[in-house]
Amino acid sequence: MATPLKDLLRGKPVFVNVGVRDFADALREAGYDVVHVDWSPPAGGDAEMAALLDDLI
């Protein structure tokens, strides 16, 4: 379910971090819950192929 920005500003955010792990570490150190995604480039790093797969799914 979507959390519109207006509602987001009323509570404590819960984060999903994709990419730079230091961002997750900094938020955790500040006391926030973060799920870090162990991300790797999709479809062998081919962004166009990934977009095609997205369209198929």
Next chain:
Amino acid sequence: MKATMIKLTVVRKNRYFDSVFLMQVARRISGEPGISDASALLATPANKKVLADLGYGKGAEDKDFADAGPNDLLIALEGEEAAVRTVASDPEAWLQRPASASPGTGAGAGAGAKAGAEAGSAREPKSIRAATEVRPDSTVAVISVPGQHAAREARAALERGLDVFLFSSNVSVEDELALKDAARDQGLIVMGPDCGTAYLCGAGIGFANAVRRGPIGIVASSGTGMQELSCLIHAAGSGISHGIGTGSRDLSDAIGGISTLTAVDALEADPATKVIVILSKPPGRRATGSLMERLAKCAKPVILCLLGAAAVSAAGSAVGPAPGPAGGVITTSLIDDAVEAALREAGHPGFAKSQRSADTLTAMAAAEVSKMRPGQRFVRGLFAGGTFCYQSQAIFNRAGLVVHSNSPLAGMKELADPTASVESSFVDMGAEVFVEGRPHPMIDATLRRRRLEEEGKDAAVAVILLDFILGAISSRDPVGDLVGTVRAVQEMAARRGDHLCFVASVCGTDHDAQGLAAQNDALTDAGVFVFPSNAQAAAFCREIALLLAARKEKP
């Protein structure tokens, strides 16, 4: 006997690490005895070109270099042969995350204190979709994957109902517009792309300072601009409710201010926000229209800070409203003025701006100029924050002074070669040309330190203007990274009989891990003139530049 110097590349197939981690790996390797330069990068075409231009990948042992692709990790090493070969023989040893870096609290803390970069992976979800299954109450996605993959991840986040903080750059305008349209349809926001900083309900995201919460809400297209605003508000004893980044292009006509308008709606509805500050470069004409129409209806006081607006107006190509009152909106063109107006509207008494009067500044400048030799004529600004480079130009422009820059404001001159200053030059050291395959200067001062050494060799230089940015993700000691070079350059100038003036501002708070007072003191001890804001530091340099120009004109 002198050691043989070599360049060598090592390729690890199908290994992805995030860019900041790789920056840290490169720094650690660079610190090894005998290593003079090290890079750790994904083997994208752009990164390979940078390394090839530096002379890497050409030897018989670099056979994997040509075939390496964006999924592969590339380590490039230069230095004494024995040292280079030692690192190259066991690259995995350098790819382990230091144990202390991940304290890990809360759910999903798979990268806990003991977990290395590898060990944490097995327990962490592999996609945003999977992450939201682990924590169905997730609300914000923080995305910093390489630009070519960023839109895909942002789409996935929006589909799961998450608001998006999009740190990644190099996202196309078309993708940005599509993402922001999709977000708006659900009442969500995309902060970015190229969003450096945000504060949501007290949580600092990205390059963020430890600032007090309070009544002032910020909407900013610039990360360092957001940091400066919030730190000055904090220094005055007030605080911020939320800081919402929008991305540098949001108020262009192509995007139309979608995220800015969503942010204004949210802050207007937010009971904790009493005053709203909007910071941007001057918007496009159409975006200006819709923004001003919305702001005129805003139930809360709004301060619209359009950096460089007056300067652009003076150049005869103004877009956006001129500084001054416009309807119920107060417009300014400097961050300090926006802070002052916001504090006033919030009913807060103090602001540190008037520590030094204009007369005092001029007298201080005159005292400095009196010690300079006639050949010393130029100002050099080396900035970690792009907004500080931009604002400093605006301050010089307004006084009729022209500088060269790699990121020139209207009316200024383009610096043809960003790596070499000409006359008075303001250089954005965070520009793509300096950070491609390199750490950002807020994290790693290596390139700025080298550039400072070069500026110090130029006997025509009178003043050097610097900025230092504290906070999360930034270097643990931004001033310490450079102050030794500042002293060395001062001594070098003194040996040739020059008086070289150093001016700086430090963006940070007393609550930041680096400590604002300690950073300021380290600069003051080195004889640097330290100001609480970039605008004030640039204004002092402007006074010196005006006096130097007047001295030149005297018969």
